Amino acid sequence: MNSTDFDAMELDYLQEYSGLMLCRSDLGDGGWSLYLGDTTDEEIREGDATPLLAGPAAWIFTPSRPGEWSRPNAADYRAALITATAS
Numbered sequence: 001m002n003s004t005d006f007d008a009m010e011l012d013y014l015q016e017y018s019g020l021m022l023c024r025s026d027l028g029d030g031g032w033s034l035y036l037g038d039t040t041d042e043e044i045r046e047g048d049a050t051p052l053l054a055g056p057a058a059w060i061f062t063p064s065r066p067g068e069w070s071r072p073n074a075a076d077y078r079a080a081l082i083t084a085t086a087s
Contacts, residue, residue, distance in 0.1 A: 007074055014077035020052070020084070022072065030057035032072055034080040052080040 015022070018037075023044055025031030033051035035044065043049035057071040072080075 010074040011077070014074055014081075018077055018081055020077060020080055023051075024069075030059070030069055030071075031055075032057055032069070034072060034076065036084060052083045 014020075021035045021037050021039055023033045023035060031054070033044075033054040035049055035051055039049045053072070053076055055071055055076065057069040060066075060068045060070050
């Protein structure tokens with residue numbers, strides 16, 4: 001197993017079990033935000049929710065990860081969890 005495989009496994013785990021909600025931009029530009037899991041769609045839509053972390057992303061075209069967004073990655077999820085526990 002190489003480091004790319006491990007990173008992908010960690011990301012899958014964090015996406016499934018972190019309790020965070022991922023919101024992607026509707027503009028197709030790769031923009032994303034991570035929110036606490038109890039944040040509602042309405043709160044996000046109305047601008048009443050503050051993201052824990054947000055940023056840009058690029059589309060990945062590699063044999064090991066064809067057709068995926070580059071971010072948020074495992075490091076982004078970890079940073080959002082740290083932010084969530086610090087507040």
